[in-house]
Amino acid sequence: MEELFEYSVIKGLVFSTYDKLGPQPFYMFPEFISEIEFKEYSAEINEKNLFKLTLRDYTQISIKNLSLFISDRKISIDDDFQKVQYFAILPHPDFNATSLTFFHYIRTNFTESPLATSFSILVDENSRSFLYNNINRIKPLVLEFFTEFDIELFNGYKKKEEIEPLFKNLLKKLIEIEKAPSTIITSKRKMKILFSGLDDSGKTSFLLSVDRKYSKLIGLKPTTGAKVNSIEALGATIFLWDLGGQLVYRKRYLSKAHIYLYEADLLFYFIDIKNRDRFEESIDYLLNIKKILNEYNQQTPIIFILSKGDSDILNSDEIQENVRIIKKKLREINLDDSLEIHITSIFQIFTILRAFSSGISKLSPNREIINYNLKTFSMKTNVYLTLLLSTDGLVLADFYSSEAKKLIEIPESELINVFEITAPQFAIIYKIFSKFKALQKEEAIFKVADSVIIFRKINITDNNMFILFLVDDESKEELIDEQLDYFLDYTKDLLLRYIS
Ligand SMILES: Nc1nc2c(ncn2[C@@H]2O[C@H](COP(=O)(O)OP(=O)(O)O)[C@@H](O)[C@H]2O)c(=O)[nH]1
Ligand SMILES: [Mg+2]
Numbered sequence: 001m002e003e004l005f006e007y008s009v010i011k012g013l014v015f016s017t018y019d020k021l022g023p024q025p026f027y028m029f030p031e032f033i034s035e036i037e038f039k040e041y042s043a044e045i046n047e048k049n050l051f052k053l054t055l056r057d058y059t060q061i062s063i064k065n066l067s068l069f070i071s072d073r074k075i076s077i078d079d080d081f082q083k084v085q086y087f088a089i090l091p092h093p094d095f096n097a098t099s100l101t102f103f104h105y106i107r108t109n110f111t112e113s114p115l116a117t118s119f120s121i122l123v124d125e126n127s128r129s130f131l132y133n134n135i136n137r138i139k140p141l142v143l144e145f146f147t148e149f150d151i152e153l154f155n156g157y158k159k160k161e162e163i164e165p166l167f168k169n170l171l172k173k174l175i176e177i178e179k180a181p182s183t184i185i186t187s188k189r190k191m192k193i194l195f196s197g198l199d200d201s202g203k204t205s206f207l208l209s210v211d212r213k214y215s216k217l218i219g220l221k222p223t224t225g226a227k228v229n230s231i232e233a234l235g236a237t238i239f240l241w242d243l244g245g246q247l248v249y250r251k252r253y254l255s256k257a258h259i260y261l262y263e264a265d266l267l268f269y270f271i272d273i274k275n276r277d278r279f280e281e282s283i284d285y286l287l288n289i290k291k292i293l294n295e296y297n298q299q300t301p302i303i304f305i306l307s308k309g310d311s312d313i314l315n316s317d318e319i320q321e322n323v324r325i326i327k328k329k330l331r332e333i334n335l336d337d338s339l340e341i342h343i344t345s346i347f348q349i350f351t352i353l354r355a356f357s358s359g360i361s362k363l364s365p366n367r368e369i370i371n372y373n374l375k376t377f378s379m380k381t382n383v384y385l386t387l388l389l390s391t392d393g394l395v396l397a398d399f400y401s402s403e404a405k406k407l408i409e410i411p412e413s414e415l416i417n418v419f420e421i422t423a424p425q426f427a428i429i430y431k432i433f434s435k436f437k438a439l440q441k442e443e444a445i446f447k448v449a450d451s452v453i454i455f456r457k458i459n460i461t462d463n464n465m466f467i468l469f470l471v472d473d474e475s476k477e478e479l480i481d482e483q484l485d486y487f488l489d490y491t492k493d494l495l496l497r498y499i500s
Contacts, residue, residue: 001168002030008175009130011051011097012122013167016062017106017115023066025058027160029167032058051124053095061092061099064493065118069103071373071490081105081114086369087139089131089497090120098128098497100135100365102142106150115153119146121174129189130178132500135365136299137177145170189236189500191363192263194300196253196289197270198282199245202307206270206344207242209352213392226253226260233360233392236500245270250285257292264300266359267293273306273343274313276322283329290333301340303359304330309343309351357394366494370397373494377487381479384451385470388495396465396498404470445474454480460492 005011015027032055038045045052053061069086085104092099100121105114119142123130131138149166152158195203204227211229226249227242243253243260253260261267267289271282293300306323313319323343330339342355361367370388378386378399386399446453454469454477469480 001164001171004168004171004175005030005051008171009123009127009178010121010171010174011124012053013120013171014058014061014122015117015119015167016066017117018066018070019111019115023059023062025055025062026157027163027167028053028055028058029164029171051095051097051122057095060094061120061122062118064092065090065099065101065103065120066116068369068490068493069118070116071376081107086372087135087142088366088369088494089128089135090493091125091496092122093125095122096125097122098125098131099123100131100138102146103369104146106153108154108156110156128497129500132189132365134177138174141170141173141177191236191238191265191499192241193238193359194241194243194261194264194267195270196243196267196285197245197305198250198272198278198285199247200275201245201270201272201282202305202344202346203242203245203268203270205346206268206305206307206352206356207240209346209349210240210356213349213353233394234390234499238360254288254292257296261289261292261298261300262296264298265363267300267302268305268355268359269302270305270307271326272308273319273322273326274308276325279322279326279329283333287333301359301362302334303355303362304339304341305355306341306343308345310345310347314343314345353393354395360394360499361396364396364498366498367397370491370494370498371399373487373491374399377483381469381476381483383469383471383476383480385468387468389466389468391464391466396495452476458484458488460488460495463496465495 013027013029014025016023016025018024030051030053033041033052035054035056038052038054041050041052044050068088068090082105085102088101088103090099090101100123102119104117106117108115121131121138121142145166149163152163152166195207197203207229211231226244228239229242230237230239232238241260241264243249269286269289272278290302306326309319309323327341330341340358342351342358344351344355346352364370374386374388374397378401383399384401384404386397387395388397389395443454443456446455448470450472452471452474454471454474456467458465458467467484469476471477471480
């Protein structure tokens with residue numbers, strides 16, 4: 001097994017559990033070396049950039065992983081513990097490594113409650129794009145591995161020798177992915193986002209708004225019919241493909257789908273909400289795209305943009321009826337998917353950034369667990385709404401209390417359109433956001449009708465981020481202060497490896 005690591009970007013595998021003795025690593029590949037050996041060879045290790053960990057190092061990884069997973073979760077056998085599963089990408093700067101870590105509980109006959117476990121695939125920090133780009137191929141392998149492995153552990157921990165063939169087999173499968181990667185492994189994550197829809201549906205205008213926001217726009221060679229731009233956000237390079245929507249181009253995208261649709265991380269699909277006459281044509285085109293994505297077996301998430309929803313007409317009977325019709329249609333053809341729909345207008349740029357931001361967050365492997373932590377924190381502090389924002393104003397995580405949802409009166413059955421919930425607040429937030437950035441202050445408080453917005457700058461290693469709370473009154477601040485450090489402690493690593 002040791003040789004397999006030598007020629008792979010994968011540097012190690014470690015399985016840890018949290019039992020009575022606390023978090024500890026149980027199965028470690030490659031085998032750890034002693035502190036003495038480590039000291040003896042430290043010059044060589046540094047020079048040749050070898051990946052050697054001591055037991056203390058492995059333990060450190062276990063503690064970090066499992067304390068993050070456990071935080072304040074209490075699980076008993078009766079709970080649906082099997083559903084509590086997360087994948088996350090975490091930094092391990094002490095070893096120049098990044099891990100894809102899988103958290104789950106195992107039912108055993110030697111522990112009272114399910115056993116909390118973590119399993120990390122360690123890669124060299126500079127090769128971490130391998131994890132981001134292939135996460136959808138790695139996940140099923142890991143899940144499959146543990147259906148077998150969990151049974152092995154039911155009666156007690158087995159000897160390493162007994163269990164090693166299983167890990168070796170998994171490693172081989174991971175190396176197969178590495179040999180045929182979907183994207184070349186680079187030191188920087190690259191992502192491909194498509195903007196598609198009929199001509200005149202507002203794609204280019206939307207993109208221009210996004211471009212304007214992100215200064216580092218790099219013009220790339222335009223592909224006929226498709227324009228490719230790229231932006232830098234959150235440490236990643238994001239390629240934005242504007243697929244012209246005229247009929248001739250549409251045909252080309254479909255016939256040359258391998259170029260356009262292949263390996264797309266995300267797709268924004270635009271529908272002009274004012275133009276009911278073309279709904280059918282638009283749905284047809286969408287169905288064609290979905291068919292091809294299926295053929296390629298691609299799980300590209302789709303975000304629907306109902307464009308041109310300018311505020312002066314949005315509440316008119318005609319537009320409301322259009323929204324109803326198109327939502328119904330989209331629901332009919334997206335039976336099993338969760339549907340995300342945003343209404344945007346170029347005259348309210350925050351609607352565009354909100355939609356874009358929500359798309360980006362879909363690309364974060366850490367989103368679920370960050371949101372879980374944010375929810376726990378928010379429930380404890382009783383806030384209405386919490387947003388975690390990057391300095392670019394991207395919403396990295398959000399929490400809406402039932403009160404926040406009720407404020408806008410969304411029936412439970414209706415698919416929740418996040419934008420509709422936050423629109424009123426977000427308009428205000430957006431206005432103050434740029435000012436606040438300029439002010440360089442650590443905190444600002446705004447009164448909005450009956451509630452209060454607390455806006456605060458937070459430091460995560462070298463990165464600044466913002467956190468925003470909507471609360472009933474200012475006195476909440478104390479409670480927030482009490483809990484915030486704790487929350488950030490458990491979340492900072494997840495934020496650091498948000499998308500890259
Ligand atoms: N009123 C309004 N017009 C828009 C909006 N977005 C785009 N448009 C207009 O719709 C037309 C088509 O937009 P464009 O971005 O070129 O669409 P594309 O063909 O999909 O790229 C242009 O005249 C835009 O000015 C919007 O949010 N509100
Ligand atoms: Mg265009």
